[in-house]
Amino acid sequence: MNAIGVDVGGTKIAAGVVTPEGKVLNEVRYPSSGPTERLLSSIARAINDVKDGYEVGGACLAVPGNILATENRVIFSPNLHTIEGVDLEQEMRRRTGFDITVENDANAAAWGEFRFGAGARYDHLVFVTLGTGVGGGVITHGVLMRGAQGAGGELGHMTIQATGPRCGCGNRGCLEALASGTAIQRRAREVAAEEPNSALGRLAIERRVLGEDVTRLAEEGDEAALSVLEEAGLWLGIGLAGFVNIFNPEVVAVGGGVSRAGELILDATRREVHLRARSPARDLVKIQPATLGPESGVLGAAALARDESGEYVLGT
Ligand SMILES: [Zn+2]
Incomplete structure (x- = not known):
């Protein structure tokens, strides 16, 4: 099934629906800024808008900074202080219906290159x-x-x-x-x-x-x-x-x-x-x-999305 990768940067949010073969079917971009509530709403809006009309099994956020992926928590993010410590899994489930995962943005980009790019x-x-x-x-x-x-x-x-x-x-x-x-x-x-x-x-x-x-x-x-x-x-x-x-x-x-x-x-x-x-x-x-160029974050994040059973949606 397809998965959603969301690249959350200091100035913009890019979300894409990605196939198991690494093809981006749909993509949206929104500005990323403001206090916690507005930032969470923008991320949720990106997920909800991009998935419209597509079958999707899960979503993963790629965020810059120190990320505890096992707990889906942002510990420290110099450009996105407002989502530090937030229970993103719960907040996103309430807003999108998805169990999301969270990963460091460079790790997600590396995973994108590993799955679909120079390291495939x-x-x-x-x-x-x-x-x-x-x-x-x-x-x-x-x-x-x-x-x-x-x-x-x-x-x-x-x-x-x-x-x-x-x-x-x-x-x-x-x-x-x-x-x-x-x-x-x-x-x-x-x-x-x-x-x-x-x-x-x-x-x-x-x-x-x-x-x-x-x-x-x-x-x-x-x-x-x-x-x-x-x-x-x-x-x-x-x-x-x-x-x-x-x-x-x-x-x-x-x-x-x-x-x-x-x-x-x-x-x-x-x-x-x-x-x-x-x-x-x-x-x-x-x-x-x-x-992969700048798409590596979205592609890698999508490939790190897990379904309800905890399995990678796009397989490994
Ligand atoms: Zn240094």
């Missing part, structure tokens, strides 16, 4: 998403790794450089502080100041440089922009080398907005993994772009 033919996948921050998820032996408190798989906060830039989490030199979109922008501005005659440097004099500018200028061959992406790729490779040694994945899928830079980042990443990770794990692993 494998049992061992590491998923890394490079956006404003760096998120991730680990699937090993076909099981999503959550850890004792649902706080596992925070791949973006592995320390890569002891004295590196400060991270949003308070630590220094996290992967997120060196390879996220935010980190690339910061580094691009530094390089622009060092090389004012490069295309990157000239742009920085006109206006504030954004992540997409760096990718565009690198594609046009600007050495300064290329060096920024290569450096981010190198940091990413140092992080992935660690994950390859720890998890021995068949695939590392790299998604998120920054991954649009593709090989301009991943070339350096692969080189670094090959230098640092151990054989045979480094020889097996394929480091490749994620394939």
Whole structure:
């Protein structure tokens, strides 16, 4: 049967009806904001509207932050404080008639790639998403790794450089502080100041440089922009080398907005993994772009929805 995946972000809610084969039959988007009651109503409205006319067996919410999936509870969510501690199962059952489940958004996206995307033919996948921050998820032996408190798989906060830039989490030199979109922008501005005659440097004099500018200028061959992406790729490779040694994945899928830079980042990443990770794990692993794009959250959440008996609606 079909299931509903709901990607609950800080600014929008996307809900989709998904088939067991991973096809999205219907999708709705609503703004996500406001106090608890309004946010819960918006989520319920998304579920009720998207399922209209479809047979659906269950729904799962993908929420950013620290999620206790076993209790369907949001423990801590920086952008959605208003639903922390709420009994979502009961609140959603009352509003939609569904027994919903709740999962961390990066874990759900990883599960989406595992079921329907870059990891569909494998049992061992590491998923890394490079956006404003760096998120991730680990699937090993076909099981999503959550850890004792649902706080596992925070791949973006592995320390890569002891004295590196400060991270949003308070630590220094996290992967997120060196390879996220935010980190690339910061580094691009530094390089622009060092090389004012490069295309990157000239742009920085006109206006504030954004992540997409760096990718565009690198594609046009600007050495300064290329060096920024290569450096981010190198940091990413140092992080992935660690994950390859720890998890021995068949695939590392790299998604998120920054991954649009593709090989301009991943070339350096692969080189670094090959230098640092151990054989045979480094020889097996394929480091490749994620394939589902921003839909991975909705698809993965749908595949994590359970029916009344607690079974996955879309199977495993
Ligand atoms: Zn951090």
